[in-house]
Amino acid sequence: MSALTDSPAWKALAAHQRTIATRHLREWFAAEPGRAAHHSFEGAGVFADFSKHRMDDTTLDLLHRFALQQDVVGWRDRMFAGEKINTTEGRAALHTALRRPPSMPLQVDGVDVMPAVAGVLGRMRGFCEAVRSGERRGHTGRRFTDVVNLGIGGSDLGPAMVTDALQPYTSATLRVHHVSNVDAADLVPRLAVLDPETTLFIICSKTFTTIETITNADTARQWLVAALGDPRATGAHFVAVSTNLEGTRQFGIDPENVFGFWDWTGGRFSLWSAVGLSVMLAAGPEAFDELLAGARAMDEHFLQAPLERNLPVRMGLLGAWYTNFFAATSHAVLPYDQRLQRLPAHLQQLEMESNGKSVDRQGRRVDYATCPILWGSPGTNGQHAFYQLLHQGTLLVPSDFIVARQPHHADPLHHRLLVANCLAQTEALAFGKTESEARAELAQRGTSDDRTDLLAANQTFAGNQPTTTLMVERLDPRAVGALVALYEHKVLVQSALWNINPFDQWGVELGKKLALRIGTGLLPGAVTIEGMDGSTRALIDRFRT
């Protein structure tokens, strides 16, 4: 038994779970007429209804004690203060500095980082305005029509997701693409429809050593130089976002065209930095400022709201409640907004790369579950696919439903149907349909007695699936910033609850090293790699022959 599972707060929650484990959301709602209002609150423009959760005030009280015991507030404050809480890499985790008011100094290693943050943001603005206005052009003097962000993981998922989310705010004359996979099927068909004279590439890589991104950048450069017949064209068509200035210089990128950031910005938390350059090119500097303002508003909410009405704290605690005390192994994110189609993928990295760990901060193996599998896709599409499992499968899957009150389009019918579906699903998941209700419906339809038993069993819905409904007024840049920051802080809260470091990613590092080693082994005539397992060696041989 670890210190955590032996702790008073943990044991109290486990005991409480046993008393309410079989209680149904129908009962919670019947017993508490004002339940919806009691368990709903708002922060940074995000309204959250937590009433469809398997909890009561005692649960919440015990969860808050858990948060206090695990020093959630202390970890939050240490993160915002720039302490080196990423201990395995000896770094601070200061993505919040990227959206902090520039007038508020923040010291890291004795240096105020805010002037540098403001400096890069200012250069990004200048660059984006020049590209968007046509002042800055390609090698042959033509205006840019397309931007391709070459990056992967944290250097792709965040900016790609936000660019999609802000589509109503994006320029009609500058198309922004995101290419990540080393599989040429990602880059090559994209290049085939682009005009080299009017295409700008952003090589987006914190380390500038990531093989996928560098390989894609090399291929793109060859394509450009071959088409324009002049190696100097690279200078006008390539910019870089990186912390590795030596790497960008070696690639041939003028330091003027490099937008830097800092080792205290983790990849999956980096969209607020120069990694967001593609977002700013697509939606413009003002929209980017609004995005930062939305995230800042959520930072302030996280810092100031009491635990009881703090959105990231509540979401983190409820996640742990189901993971650790109901053995839930997955969590669904279901945005009822087509523009958030890439949000689940971004959050998958954010949560699973951060808290998918099995040793605690002291390096001891944990004896409790940490991050569940996060998955999801936009509604209503998912309703016609995997929702069957949510309604009638055997697994407990807590989920987040996300919806905007107002659409960007002027079609009330579509939006009303979208919202109706979102609300109907949370209702059905919570309350289900009892067997007697199913039987009554069958009787009304005149179903024969010999069919009733079978059909009633199949048309019964257990319900009691917990959901959070998050509603924003409109999916504008501010709302997107607030939503993403909400999940970032949920990650911090859960890392404190589980006593793990959410800011390193040794699992990703391992993959990068192994692929390099095997890559050389795949070359024709390569010598056999020493110490390789039989299966991998046989697969290499099969590839080579």
Ligand code: G6Q
């Ligand atoms: C993010 C991860 C990882 C990283 C990519 C790209 O937190 O560390 O997804 O972002 O591996 O790394 P580079 O930006 O260094 O190319």
